[in-house]
Amino acid sequence: MATTLLLVLFGSVSLALSVPPIHTQPEQVHISYPGVEGSMVITWTTLSVTESIVEYGQWGRKMFQFTAKGNSTLFVDGGREKRKMYIHRVILTQLVPGTAYLYHCGSDSGWSDLFYFTALRETWTDGPRFALFGDMGNENPQSLARLQKETQAGIYDIILHIGDFAYDMHEDDGKIGDEFMRQVESIAAYVPYMTCPGNHEEAYNFSHYRNRFSMPGDTESLWYSWNVGPAHIISFSTEVYFYLGYGLELLFKQYSWLKNDLEEANRPENRAVRPWIITMAHRPMYCSNDDKDDCTKFESYVRLGRNDTTPVAPGLEDLFYRYGVDLELWAHEHTYERLWPVYGFKVFNGSTEEPYVNPKAPVHIITGSAGCREKHDGFIPKPREWSAFRSTDYGYTRMQVINSTHLYLEQVSDDQYGKVIDSIMLVKERHGPEAWN
Incomplete structure (x- = not known):
């Protein structure tokens, strides 16, 4: 009797183990x-x-x-x-x-x-509110809990994740990517989660990034633009300058697209409605970190282009300056750094007393300290003359495009329990390339 019962139980277990799992749950x-x-x-x-x-x-x-x-x-x-x-x-x-x-x-x-x-509005009375950050991993996502709470409390209208997800989405046959996307569901299921690719998405020709996200346009989320409130926001890939094995043509195709998009955004009727032009991409043109990344070199590929390609690959600093880009958002460095208005390594403050009132060059913000397994990056001991504020605290940035002339930014330190450690009000009474005169 006992032997018969064991055989029945064992047979049931074997039968259960042989049934393939059904994974239809979203x-x-x-x-x-x-x-x-x-x-x-x-x-x-x-x-x-x-x-x-x-x-x-x-x-x-x-x-x-x-x-x-x-x-x-x-x-x-x-x-x-x-x-x-x-x-x-x-x-x-x-x-x-x-x-x-x-x-x-x-x-x-x-x-x-x-x-x-x-549902998003394209016209606002009080301006859209953003959380922005890059470099957030599945392991050590230091800022995630605070962002979860603030998002569900209705503080933000939009999230901008400026490259580098999960560390890395392809690892463990994609299971790390699955786990990361489950983690950020508590943010990304409630407000639009807008993205750009970073270097940690490179595996299999950025396949996880291109398949998992759904950004505007028809470029598999690699570059695109969209309008919200008084802002025209451009997302693009800095990685086309570094992974030439996937096709040099991508670099030139993106550059042509950027030029056309900026020309359209600068048409007088468009710039009148959306005076702010804001870019977001992963690897910054400038930084004062000590890790030998692209932005620590005076010959930065993103800023100046590449001379070792045929034809020569154009950089982006002159293009953005020529079309009057107001604000450039970056990540990649696991720190926060705010720059004075800068072009060609020269500072162009609005004035000594009010550097961000009618500045004569774009403003750069680096916000890559959300938290990942690679921990913090370091800074060179003495900041460059164009570096206004630096922090190695884990954290993220808040932004509000208040109206056609005022844009507010502040940096939140997660290490200091949500304390705002830096803030600026960017004021521009004129937009476009004529604002530099």
Whole structure:
């Protein structure tokens, strides 16, 4: 009797172990703004094939009043296991700007938790509010808890993650990327999570970055632009200057796109409506760190271009200056650094007393200290003359584009329990290249 019972139990266990798992539950939910007012993209992952459905409705009204359907794409990780995952995308349209919506995503094979977001407006009375940072990993994501709390408290309208995710998304056959996307779901499922690629996304030709995120345009999220409030925001890849093995043509294609986008943004009718031009990309043109990165060299590829290519690859400092870019946001260095208005290594403050009032060159902010396994970077002992403030504290930056003339930035130290350790008000009564005169 006992032997028979053991055989039955063992047979049941063996049968259970032989059944392949079904992975139809949505996870890694995040949202992004596709650049069209009244719309939002919902992106998530499953490990098995399912439908792609979002049920949603206005806050305070009938729950799941609306249904939208999208599609999924198969993504195969480049590692040894060749793990498969399905990336789902659904675009919500005809949203009422400024209105809060509840939603969940998935299918009848499994639904996500309930989330909410506020549809973005392109015109604002008090200016959109951002959290910005780069270099946040799955291990030691020092600033994540504070960002989770502040995001769900409604402090931010938009998140800008300026490259380097998870450390690294491709590791352990993509499982580290999965875990990181689950971690940031508590931020990215509530406000648009806008991104650019960093050097830590390089594996398999940036495949995890290109597949996991859903940014505007048709460049697989590598470069794009969008409008919000009085700002035109440009996201691009500095990595095209470093990983030439994936194609030198990408560098020239991006440069041509940047030039055309800046020309369009500078048309008088466009600059009148969106006077602020803000760029975001991973590796900075300037920094006073001591780690021999590109920005520590006077011949920076990003700033000046490359002379060792055929044809010669153009840099970006002259282009951005020529088209009157106001603010340039960077990461990569695991520190925070604010620069005086600078061009060609020369300081062009508005005045001695008010350097950020009508400056005569772009302002650069480096914010790469959100927290990762590589810990902090160091600074050279004596700051360069164009370096205004430096900190090695873990933390992140807040930004509010208040109106057409005022933009506010402050740096939050997570090491000092959320203390604001630096702030500036950037004031520009004129925008465009004529502002430099």
